[in-house]
Amino acid sequence: MEIVKTIKLIHDYIVRDEEGNETGKVRAIDGVDLDVAPGQFIAVLGHNGSGKSTLAKHLNALLYPSEGQVIIDGFDTTDDAHLWDIRQEAGMVFQNPDNQIIGQIVEEDVGFGPENMGVPTKEIWERVEESLKTVGMWELRKKSPNRLSGGQKQRVSIAGVIAMHPKCIIMDEPTAMLDPSGRHEVIRAARALNQVEHITIILITHYMEEAIYADKVFVMDEGKIALQGTPREVFSQVDRMKELHLDVPQVTLLAHELRKAGIDIPEGILTKEELAQALHLSKPKETRA
Amino acid sequence: MASTIRLAVCVLLSRVPVGYILRGMKTIMVLLLITVLFNLFLTPGRTLVSFWKFTITWEGLFFSIKMAVRLIFLIIASTLMTLTTSPNQLTDALESVLGPLKKIHVPVHEISMMMSIALRFIPILMEETDKIMKAQMARGADFESGNLINKIKAMVPLLVPLFISAFRRANDLAMAMEARCYHGGDGRTKMKPLIYKRRDASAYVLLCAFLACCITTRVLGI
Numbered sequence: 001m002e003i004v005k006t007i008k009l010i011h012d013y014i015v016r017d018e019e020g021n022e023t024g025k026v027r028a029i030d031g032v033d034l035d036v037a038p039g040q041f042i043a044v045l046g047h048n049g050s051g052k053s054t055l056a057k058h059l060n061a062l063l064y065p066s067e068g069q070v071i072i073d074g075f076d077t078t079d080d081a082h083l084w085d086i087r088q089e090a091g092m093v094f095q096n097p098d099n100q101i102i103g104q105i106v107e108e109d110v111g112f113g114p115e116n117m118g119v120p121t122k123e124i125w126e127r128v129e130e131s132l133k134t135v136g137m138w139e140l141r142k143k144s145p146n147r148l149s150g151g152q153k154q155r156v157s158i159a160g161v162i163a164m165h166p167k168c169i170i171m172d173e174p175t176a177m178l179d180p181s182g183r184h185e186v187i188r189a190a191r192a193l194n195q196v197e198h199i200t201i202i203l204i205t206h207y208m209e210e211a212i213y214a215d216k217v218f219v220m221d222e223g224k225i226a227l228q229g230t231p232r233e234v235f236s237q238v239d240r241m242k243e244l245h246l247d248v249p250q251v252t253l254l255a256h257e258l259r260k261a262g263i264d265i266p267e268g269i270l271t272k273e274e275l276a277q278a279l280h281l282s283k284p285k286e287t288r289a
Numbered sequence: 290m291a292s293t294i295r296l297a298v299c300v301l302l303s304r305v306p307v308g309y310i311l312r313g314m315k316t317i318m319v320l321l322l323i324t325v326l327f328n329l330f331l332t333p334g335r336t337l338v339s340f341w342k343f344t345i346t347w348e349g350l351f352f353s354i355k356m357a358v359r360l361i362f363l364i365i366a367s368t369l370m371t372l373t374t375s376p377n378q379l380t381d382a383l384e385s386v387l388g389p390l391k392k393i394h395v396p397v398h399e400i401s402m403m404m405s406i407a408l409r410f411i412p413i414l415m416e417e418t419d420k421i422m423k424a425q426m427a428r429g430a431d432f433e434s435g436n437l438i439n440k441i442k443a444m445v446p447l448l449v450p451l452f453i454s455a456f457r458r459a460n461d462l463a464m465a466m467e468a469r470c471y472h473g474g475d476g477r478t479k480m481k482p483l484i485y486k487r488r489d490a491s492a493y494v495l496l497c498a499f500l501a502c503c504i505t506t507r508v509l510g511i
Contacts, residue, residue: 060468084470092468099458100465104377104409111480116470124480146412160469 001074003168003200004036004059004090008068011054011223028054030223031068036202036216038167041194043211043231044204046220047245052204055220056172059202060092073167088117091161093171097153098145106148106156107132107141113164124163131162134197135189151182155189162193168200169193175207183207208235208249212270219244236268251275313368314361321360328353377481380405385483398474406462414455421450 011029014022028051036042046052057063058070061077072090075082091113094100103109107128114124132138135155145153154174161169171190175183187210194201203210211217217234219227221244227234235241235248238256247253255269255278265278314321332349374382384401391397422432425446432443 057464062464062468084472087468087470092465094461094465094468096461098413099461102406102409102462102466102469104375104405108377108480112466112471113469115477115480116472118476118478120478121480121482124478128480145409164469 002035002071003038003073004034004202005071006032006034006055006058006068007071008033009055009058009065009070010067011051011058011063012066013054027223029058032220032223032225034218034225036168036200038200039194039198040200040215041191041213042200042202043214043217044202044220045206045208045211045217045234045246047206050220051223052220053172056092056170056202056204059168059170060090061086062092084117088113088164089167091164091166091169093154093157093161093169093174095173095176097150097157097177100157101145101153101160104144105141106137106143106145109145109156110141110159110163113160117164127163127165128159131159134162134193135159149182150178151185154178154182154186158186158189158193162197162199166199168202170202170204172204173206174203175205175210183210187213206246208247208252212249219246231270232268235270309372310365310368314364317360317364321357324360325353325357328356376408377405378483380408381479381481381483398477402474410455410458413458414451417454418447418451421447 009029009032010027012025012027015024015026017023030051032051032055034055044052044055054063058065058077059072061070061072061083064078070077072086075086075089077083077086101109102112110128110131111124114127119127128141129138132141135158137152137155137159140148140152145156148156157174158169158171169190174190175186178186190201190203191213193199203214205211212231212235214231217227217229217231218225219234219241226244227237227240235252238248238253241248248256249270251272251274252269255265255275256267258279259265259267263279264282265275269275269278329345329349332346332352335347336344338345380401383404384397387395387397387400422430426432430443430446432440435443
C-alpha cells in the first residue's frame with residue numbers, strides 16, 4: 001500500500017480584497033495524483049509558484065484539499081480523528097531553520113515533538129539520543145540553536161522530526177537558505193535516513209543536483225505534474241525542462257550539448273563519473289570516424 | 290548578618306566564580322554611589338563630622354551602609370539566579386507555580402510557552418534589527434547624529450519591517466509547531482519534569498529557618 005497517495009488533489013487559494021470580500025480564486029494545485037511507496041526517496045521539482053510547497057502542506061494536513069483526497073498511510077487528511085496520527089507519521093521539515101526550532105537548546109527542541117505526543121519522559125530521552133545520533137548532532141546537544149550553522153540547525157530540525165518516529169518525512173526546500181556545505185550536510189542526512197532507517201523521504205527542492213539520488217522525480221508546473229519518472233528519464237528531456245523554467249544538472253546539460261554537437265554518448269547522464277565513462281567509451285568510435 | 294551568611298553559602302554552593310559575580314556589580318556602581326552619597330549627607334540626626342555646608346550624621350552613616358549592603362545583596366542574589374537557572378527552567382517553574390490557576394481557566398501552559406518562545410526569539414530579532422539598520426544605513430539613513438529625540442525618531446522606520454518579519458516568523462513557527470503535533474498543554478509529557486528531591490526539601494527548610502530568624506530579630510528589635 002502507498003504511504004502517501006493523493007487522488008485528483010485540487011487546492012484553491014481564495015483571493016480577497018481589502019474589505020475581505022472574495023474576489024477570485026487562485027488554483028495552486030490542479031488535479032495532482034501522487035503515489036509514493038514506502039521506503040522511496042522522492043524529489044519534487046518546480047520553479048517558484050508551481051505549487052510544490054502547497055502540496056507539501058497537504059501531506060501534513062496543514063492544508064485541506066478543496067477537492068480530491070490526500071491519504072497518508074491509510075488515513076484521509078480531512079478526518080479529524082486521525083489528525084495527530086497523520087502529523088506523527090508524516091513529519092515535516094521547513095525551509096527556514098530559525099522559524100522551526102522551538103527549544104532553547106538543541107536537545108529540548110528535539111524533545112518537543114515527543115512531548116506533544118505524550119511520550120513518557122524516559123522514552124523521550126531515548127528518542128532524543130537516538131535521533132541526534134542519527135543526524136550526527138549528539139555532541140552539540142547542549143548548545144543553543146542560535147550558535148549553530150544553518151546546516152546544523154536544519155539537521156536539528158530533522159532530528160526533531162525523527163524523534164516522532166515518522167514513516168515519512170516531507171522536506172520543503174530544506175536547503176534553500178543554506179550555503180553549499182550546509183546543503184551537502186542536509187542532503188547526506190536525508191539520504192542516510194532513507195537508506196539506513198528506510199524512512200520515505202519526499203524532498204521538495206529547486207536544486208537539480210539534489211534530485212539525482214531520488215528513486216522518482218516529479219516535476220510540477222502551474223499546479224500540475226508536468227513530468228515524472230526516474231531522474232534519468234526526467235533529466236534526459238533537457239528541452240522540456242527548459243520550457244518549465246528549470247535547469248538540469250550541469251553535467252547533464254554538458255552531455256546534452258555534447259550529444260547535440262555530434263558526440264556519441266547516451267542521453268540522461270547524471271554524474272561526472274558517468275560522463276567520463278561515456279566519453280571514454282565513445283572515443284574509439286570518434287577516432288575511427 | 291544572617292543574610293550575609295546565607296548568600297555566601299549560596300554563592301559557594303552554586304560554584305559560580307566569585308569574580309564573575311563581582312564583575313556584574315560594575316553596572317550598578319553609579320546607582321550605588323548616588324544612593325550612598327544622598328543617604329550619607331541628607332539624613333538628619335546626631336552630627337558626626339561637619340564641614341562647609343555638609344554634615345555627616347551617625348544615622349546617615351549607618352543608613353547608607355545599610356542601603357549599600359542591601360543593594361549589593363540584591364544584585365548578587367539576582368545574578369546568581371540567572372547564572373544558575375536556565376530561562377527554560379524558569380518558565381517551567383512559572384508553569385508549575387501557576388498550576389492551580391488552571392482551575393479558573395487561566396491559560397498557564399500557554400503563558401509559559403509564550404515566554405519561552407519570546408526568550409528564544411530575542412537574539413534572532415536583535416540580529417534582524419541589526420540587519421535592517423544596516424540595510425537602511427546603506428541607503429543613507431542616519432541613526433547616529435542628533436540629540437536623543439532625533440535618534441528615537443530615526444528608529445521608527447525600523448519598526449515596520451521588524452514587525453512584518455516578526456509576524457511572518459510567528460506564522461512559520463506556528464505551522465512548524467502544529468506539524469510537530471503541538472496542541473496545547475493537554476496530554477503533553479515533559480522531557481525535563483520538575484521533581485522534588487531531597488535537596489529541594491532541605492532548601493525549603495533552610496529558607497524557612499532564615500525567614501524565622503529574620504522575623505524574630507525584627508520583633509525583638511535587634
